[in-house]
Amino acid sequence: MHKDTLIGLYKTRVLGHRKTDRTRLTLAITTLTLSLLFMPYVITAQTATMAGKVTDELTGEPLQGAELTLEATGLSATTDRDGRYILRNIPPDTHNLSIRFPAYVSKEMAITVSAGERLAQTLELQQSFADGDKIFVEAAQRDRAQVVAAQQHSKQIKSVVTLEQINRWGDASIQEALIRIPGVQAGSQGDINLRGAGLNRYYVTVDGQRIGSTGLGDRSVNLDMLPVDLYRELEVINVLSPDMDADAIGGVINLTTYQPVGRERALNVTLGGDANAQYFDFTGPGNRASIRYSETLTDELALAVNLSHQLTHQSWERLEIDYDVADFGNGPVDVVERVAPGLHNDSRRSVGGGLHLTYQPSDWATYHLRSLINSNNRLVNINIDNYTANGDWINPESTGLLGNQGEYRHEAQQEDISIQNLIFQGGANYLFNSIQFRVNMEWSQSQIEKKSFVFPFTLDGMNFDIDMNDRSRTQMNVASPHFLMDDGSIDRRFINMASLDRIYDDHVDNIYLVRMDVDIPHKLGTLQWGSNVKMMNKTGEFDERNLTYAGRYNMSRFAAFEQRDISILNKYTMPWLIEQNGARNFLEAQLPKFSFDEDLNRKISDIWNYQSYENIYSGYGMANFERGNILLRGGMRIEHTVAKYEGSEISLDEMDSYVSSLPVNKRNSYTHLFPNTQILFSPGNLTNILLAYSRSIERPPFQMLAPFEIVNLQDTTLFRGNMELEPVSSNNLDFKVNRHTASLGVLSIGLFYKDLQNFVTLQQQIIQAEKGQFREFDSLFNEQEDELSIHESSFNNSDDTATLYGAEFSWRQHLSFLPGFLSNFGTFVNYTWTDSFYKTDRQDEVEIPWQSPQVVNAAVEYTQNRFYIQVSYNRTASFLSNLGQSGLAPSLYGSESTFLDQYQDGHTDLSASFRFRISDQFRFWADASNLWRRERIGYQGSRDNYPSQIDYNGGRNFRIGIRFDL
Numbered sequence: 001m002h003k004d005t006l007i008g009l010y011k012t013r014v015l016g017h018r019k020t021d022r023t024r025l026t027l028a029i030t031t032l033t034l035s036l037l038f039m040p041y042v043i044t045a046q047t048a049t050m051a052g053k054v055t056d057e058l059t060g061e062p063l064q065g066a067e068l069t070l071e072a073t074g075l076s077a078t079t080d081r082d083g084r085y086i087l088r089n090i091p092p093d094t095h096n097l098s099i100r101f102p103a104y105v106s107k108e109m110a111i112t113v114s115a116g117e118r119l120a121q122t123l124e125l126q127q128s129f130a131d132g133d134k135i136f137v138e139a140a141q142r143d144r145a146q147v148v149a150a151q152q153h154s155k156q157i158k159s160v161v162t163l164e165q166i167n168r169w170g171d172a173s174i175q176e177a178l179i180r181i182p183g184v185q186a187g188s189q190g191d192i193n194l195r196g197a198g199l200n201r202y203y204v205t206v207d208g209q210r211i212g213s214t215g216l217g218d219r220s221v222n223l224d225m226l227p228v229d230l231y232r233e234l235e236v237i238n239v240l241s242p243d244m245d246a247d248a249i250g251g252v253i254n255l256t257t258y259q260p261v262g263r264e265r266a267l268n269v270t271l272g273g274d275a276n277a278q279y280f281d282f283t284g285p286g287n288r289a290s291i292r293y294s295e296t297l298t299d300e301l302a303l304a305v306n307l308s309h310q311l312t313h314q315s316w317e318r319l320e321i322d323y324d325v326a327d328f329g330n331g332p333v334d335v336v337e338r339v340a341p342g343l344h345n346d347s348r349r350s351v352g353g354g355l356h357l358t359y360q361p362s363d364w365a366t367y368h369l370r371s372l373i374n375s376n377n378r379l380v381n382i383n384i385d386n387y388t389a390n391g392d393w394i395n396p397e398s399t400g401l402l403g404n405q406g407e408y409r410h411e412a413q414q415e416d417i418s419i420q421n422l423i424f425q426g427g428a429n430y431l432f433n434s435i436q437f438r439v440n441m442e443w444s445q446s447q448i449e450k451k452s453f454v455f456p457f458t459l460d461g462m463n464f465d466i467d468m469n470d471r472s473r474t475q476m477n478v479a480s481p482h483f484l485m486d487d488g489s490i491d492r493r494f495i496n497m498a499s500l501d502r503i504y505d506d507h508v509d510n511i512y513l514v515r516m517d518v519d520i521p522h523k524l525g526t527l528q529w530g531s532n533v534k535m536m537n538k539t540g541e542f543d544e545r546n547l548t549y550a551g552r553y554n555m556s557r558f559a560a561f562e563q564r565d566i567s568i569l570n571k572y573t574m575p576w577l578i579e580q581n582g583a584r585n586f587l588e589a590q591l592p593k594f595s596f597d598e599d600l601n602r603k604i605s606d607i608w609n610y611q612s613y614e615n616i617y618s619g620y621g622m623a624n625f626e627r628g629n630i631l632l633r634g635g636m637r638i639e640h641t642v643a644k645y646e647g648s649e650i651s652l653d654e655m656d657s658y659v660s661s662l663p664v665n666k667r668n669s670y671t672h673l674f675p676n677t678q679i680l681f682s683p684g685n686l687t688n689i690l691l692a693y694s695r696s697i698e699r700p701p702f703q704m705l706a707p708f709e710i711v712n713l714q715d716t717t718l719f720r721g722n723m724e725l726e727p728v729s730s731n732n733l734d735f736k737v738n739r740h741t742a743s744l745g746v747l748s749i750g751l752f753y754k755d756l757q758n759f760v761t762l763q764q765q766i767i768q769a770e771k772g773q774f775r776e777f778d779s780l781f782n783e784q785e786d787e788l789s790i791h792e793s794s795f796n797n798s799d800d801t802a803t804l805y806g807a808e809f810s811w812r813q814h815l816s817f818l819p820g821f822l823s824n825f826g827t828f829v830n831y832t833w834t835d836s837f838y839k840t841d842r843q844d845e846v847e848i849p850w851q852s853p854q855v856v857n858a859a860v861e862y863t864q865n866r867f868y869i870q871v872s873y874n875r876t877a878s879f880l881s882n883l884g885q886s887g888l889a890p891s892l893y894g895s896e897s898t899f900l901d902q903y904q905d906g907h908t909d910l911s912a913s914f915r916f917r918i919s920d921q922f923r924f925w926a927d928a929s930n931l932w933r934r935e936r937i938g939y940q941g942s943r944d945n946y947p948s949q950i951d952y953n954g955g956r957n958f959r960i961g962i963r964f965d966l
Contacts, residue, residue, distance in 0.1 A: 048090040048113035049434045050121060051363050053083040054099060057124040060296075062259075066101040066125070074628070081256065082358070082366070088434040088521040092117075099123050100685075102744055118433070120363035156678075157239040157690050157736045157750065159183070159810070166228050168861070168870055170913045170927030170959060172288065172312055174234065174255065175224035181236050182748070182808040182830040183251075185852045185876055186907075192223055194236065194250030195752060196804055196834035196851035197730075201249040201698055206231075207257055207370055209425050210245065212446030212509035217540055217608070217703035222448070223253070225376040225419050227350045229270065229290035229308040231255045238752070239678065239692045239734050242620040242635035243517065243530060246674045249698045249730045249754070257372060259356045260294050260302030265966075268292040272925070272961020278954045279315035281564060282345045282381075282577075286311045288961060300361050306354040314346045314957075317568045319950040320384075321474055323940075324391070325888040332890050334945075336466055337391070339476045341572035342384035350376045352421075364431040372423040381580045382413040385572070387464060387476035406462040408478070408490060410555070412578035416451040436519040438530075444511045453584055454501035457555045457576075459483065459494050472937070472947045473571045489575050495555040500547040500587055500594060509538040525624040528635075534616045538702055542608035545601050547594035558583055569935075569952055599658035603650065606661045610706035611646035614699075622676075631680040640671045641699075645723045647708035651776065656714040666707045666723050672697060688738040698728030700760060704795045711776040718774065719793045726797055731755040736808075745813035756802040761841055763796045802838030802848060821864070828859040840883060842899060852879040852906075868915035876907045884940060891945040900946065905937040921966060927959040 054066040062083025069076045070087060073095060077085045094112040104125040113119055159181045171177040178184045178192055185193040194202050200220035204211045213219040228234075233256040240246060274286040287309070294304040322338035352374035359367040386409040427440035462483060464476040478484060485491050517530035561582040565575045622635030644667045651659040678692040709720035736750035767790045771781045780788055810830040816823045832855045836848040847853075854877040861870040884900040892898065910932035916924045930953055938949035 046092075046115050047088070047434070048092060048115065048117040048119060049431070050087040050090060050111065050113065050119040051431055052085065052121040052123065053363075054079045054085060054101070054123045054125065055083055056104075057126045063101050063104070063125065066099060066104075068123075069098045069100075071096045071098060074626070076626075082259065084366070084429075086431060086436060088526070089523070099125060101125055102740075104128055116433075118364065118431075122363075156237055156241060157692060157734050158235050158237040159748075160233065160235045162233050163228065163231065166234065167925075168868070168913055168915070169859070169872055170911060170925075170929065171228060172310060172959075173224045174226040174228060174231070174253075177228055177234055178223065178236070178253070179874055180828075180830075180857050180872075181234075182750070182810045182857075183238065183806075183832050183855075184236065185832075185850075185855050191220070191850070192253075193850050193852075194253075195238065195754075195832075196806060196836060196848060197250035197754065197756075198848055199850045201728075202251050202253055203245065203248050205252060205254045206372055206423055207425065208254065209370075209423060209440075209442045210444060210511055210513070211421060211423065212444045212511050212536075213538070214419050214421075214446045214448040214507075214509070215701070216448065216450060216505055216507060217610075218701035219699065221446075222376075222419055225348065225350060225378065226255070226374065226421075227290075227308050227310045227352060229288075229310070230257065230306055230352050230354055230372065230374065232258050238750075239694050239732065240674075240676070240696055241633070241678070242622045242637040242674065242676045243528065245534075245618070246637055246639060246672065246695070247697050247699055247727065249696055249728055249756070257354050257356060257370065258292055258294065258304045258306045260296060260304045260358055265296075266292070266294045267964075267966040269964040270961060271963075272959055274312065274957060274959035276313060276315060276955040276957050278956070279313075279345065282343070283313035283315060283347060286313050286959075288312075288959070300359055302358050304354075304356040308350070308352050310348070310350045312348050314348075314953070315955065316344050316951050316953040318342045318344060318952075319473075319569055319572070321471075321948055323946055323948075324389075325890060332888050332895055334468070334890050336389070336468060336474050336476070338386060338388045339474055340384050340386045341568035341574060342382060343566055343568060343574065343577065345381045346378065347380075348376065348378045350374065366429045368425075368427055368429075370423070370425045372421065374419075374421040376417075376419040376421075378415070378417040378419070380413075380415040380417070382411070382415075383574060383577045384411045384413070385409075385574055386411065389464065389476075405460075406464050408459040408462055408483075408495070410457040410495065410576055410578075412455040412457075412580055412583060414453045414580040414584055416453075418447075418449045420445070420447045422446075434521050438515075438517040440513070440515045442511070442513040442515070445509065447508045448506070450503075450505040452501075452503040452505075453580070453587075455497060455578065455580075455583055455587065456499065456501070457495045457497045459490065459496075471945060472950060473569065475571065489573075492555045492576065496552040497555065498549050498552050500549070502545050502547060504541070504543040506541045507538060509536070511536050522623075525626045525631075527621075527623050529619075529621045531617075531619040534618070536612075536614045536616070538612045540608065540610045540612075540702065542605050543601070544605050545596045547591070547596045549590075549594050558586075561586070569950065602661055603652065603658040606648045607650055607708045607710050608703065609648060610702055610708070611644075611665075612702045612705065613644040615642045616640070617642075629682040631682075633676075633678040633680070635676050637674040637676065638671065639674070640669070642669045643667065643705075643723070645702075645706050647706035647721060649708070650710040652710070652712040652714065654713045654780075656712060664707050664709070668723050670726070672727070686740045688736075690734070690736045690738075692732075692734045694732045694734075696728075696730050696732060698730075700725045700727065700795075704760070713777065713780060715791070716777065716780065716789060717791045717793070718776070722795045725760060725795060726758060729757045741813065746810070747813075748808070748810040750808040752806055752808075754804040756804060756838070759798045759800045759802070759838070760795055761798055762793060763798075763841075764791065764793045766790070767792055798841065800839050800841075802836060804834065804836040804848060804851075806832065806834035808832050824862055824864045826861040826863070828857070828861070830857045831855070842883070844899075846883065846901070847880055849880050849882055852876045866917040868913075870913045872911045872913070874907075874909045874911075878906045879904055881938065889941055889946070892941055898941070900940040902948070903939050903943070905935075905939070905943065907936055908932055908934050918962075921964055923963045923965075925959075925961055925963060929957045931956060 054063045064079055064081045066079045068085050075087055077087050079085045090113050092113055092115045094110055097109050097111050099107045105128045166177045179186050183195045191199040193199050204221045211221055214222045235254050237252040270290045272288040290308040292306045296302040320340040324335050324337040325332045326335045354372045357369040388407045390405045390407055422445045425442045430437045463479040465479045467475045483490055483494055512535045515532035520527045561579045563577040563579050567573055617640045620637040625632045646665040649662045649664050653659050674695045676694045681689040704721055705723045706721045707723050711718055733753040739747040769788050769790050771778055812828045814826040834851055837845045839845050856875040859870055859872040880901055881904045882902040886897050887900055889898050889900055911929040914926045918924055936951045937947050940946040940948050
């Protein structure tokens, strides 16, 4: 992302905090710890404890979400991801224990315990799946059972999707799979918006461990670079609990990796390929391969290994249109300043692997070691034809007739983006009598390196005839015959390249974490407390150079790197498409012949270099009270942040030339409290009602916090960052009802409300400064002037607030209750509606940018014998993308000035999946997407009058492959 777009991206950030010192933090944590340790309700050795696992009787696979109940005592427990359970506080006696898990035969058994006893018991359940094909029917049943169990017994408001379901959708990346979940909206570039709170307002964890950010100066994570084959389950947690990091306005995306299964050995292999026939000549084929291996080495030791490789391609055609205003004597009218058709080819290669090692010497202690390595490379090749008027207007239909200032510019661009993710986690889980103790040590590193190259071929002094009859297909026709060939195309001998733009942007984010948690039983439930120390540091290095060549490279010299021509949007012919890899290698070999202005390089680059150090000291306390079918959870989290940021002070003289760059660093600290209350009401075994209040924040982007400063004596301007920006603050209310059916169906209805505070905007003001007030400008004062007007631009918090609210609906059901062949059908439907309003600095009210008011997902599946087929539909409604600046819009308001806000048109996709069982071990799969091809239009103010960007993927994507299971 180029730095010029930074200001526009963050105008809607919402922030707030409360400051204190470390003494108050230490006192609060100490008081909380002592109060929890010495609560009078702590159970002594007068009761018993029972622990163990619940597994599949046939496979030995642990069952997550199985419910255990000791009848007549009110005691219950739910198994975790390892199938482990703990029943505390058991009165000495003989009790009836019931174990239930969806789609499994319930089991009841008598247990006898004595005072102070620690009973270890592994429990096995038998499948009760419907008769039919074991591969598809049982896999689908197990998948639905897992989702039902995860949501039915969850103490959080969240949505769960398993890999089995993701594979049936045919999704290849986490970003693709997320779109299917209620409340999730994807932007045009794959950015994720949870519940309309804004782009990237969430954090991502793997097995509960946080992934370092891969944003270019911000805290985002590139989800489209995470292949689904590395993960077993995907969940979106909408409401945080006190034991979770609080900086997630929209929610948390948690990815669960593969773990050892109960059987002795398991092996799964997937192989496949993909292609888009429309753009195959530019991209070639893709491929996909993964292998998962799991083995129980001994009774105590088990491991799981996962490897994945993916190469995918995506192409789309784009048309960009820039409008301007001119006056030809009868008032202002619309004119077109630039028309730019282009082709984008996006190739992504991902190679990754995971290791999960579990050691369980007893039912009272478990040790784990997890690691995940993922390497991604994204290569974006772009060809654009720019027809620019350069403001030389004579009338609305032509340009350049007098000054010949029109320009043709063919840009061959390449973005080479490399992302590396490393995650290592070690931990232990102990049970001392009835007290559970957990400790984890984690390290996560993410690095993104972006190299951008632009090879501009230009031809100046051109005339154009403009056709504005079709505003979505506005065209500039060359009206300079001496530049044209006999066939009407531009003569390449006149098209020259004299410069090369090169940008390097490299960011490395490290997170180190030590965490400890303790669960203590009491008469009505459990108490939980914990603390962690998290050290985060992120470095950003930016280097932009405009390299010039003493002579000129004529475009005809690049004939060896040309690809076939292509028609863009069936309207614009691009006769010269450069194969960027060959052209880039050729030009890099010629770099010694190019030169660059080092002072200009420092002027435009140094401001974006930064170092960030954030140490976060956290503690929490939480109590769970259970009474009958009501669970009340309340708690408080405290986070104290100590931060140091480093940047540069750039000085420019009265000729706008670079003078110096000096390092600068500043420190800051602040403390937040996060109250949290949740109520879970279960009127029956199949219904859950959840109500929650929580508070969350979002820390500002690193490049806003960096104490950079650029001083320009030529125009007396001052632009700087602000490390004292307050983190985002949001008060959240959530309500959700889950209804499960006996046939493993799930029906959910949810409502949510968020109160967002303290917007961050780029504020501009004129300061009447005295000498000495800003030392950088002291040289401009003289004896006659004792005051100077300084134009200051900086990021600051505002007093504006925003209100966000919405509703979610989700229904997933196998229609086995229907007669005949109709019983083989199943359905998946979800719908999200959101709305918001906030008062801007323009003193008007608008919705939060990048918030689509309606998102719909629907799928119909059919399963019979060896066959499985599914058709899926996704629809995102139009939304506001950016707030516009004041300007003229004659087609809308004549000569009146207005704000031309930017909008994105809705997006629609139709896809299909097909599965066929060849044998018990082999399955054939095929997927097709982009079946409903539609243009996606970005526009200003009015879709009909000012369409500014049109994207179109004209080809259908197909993937086929085979899967082997042992």
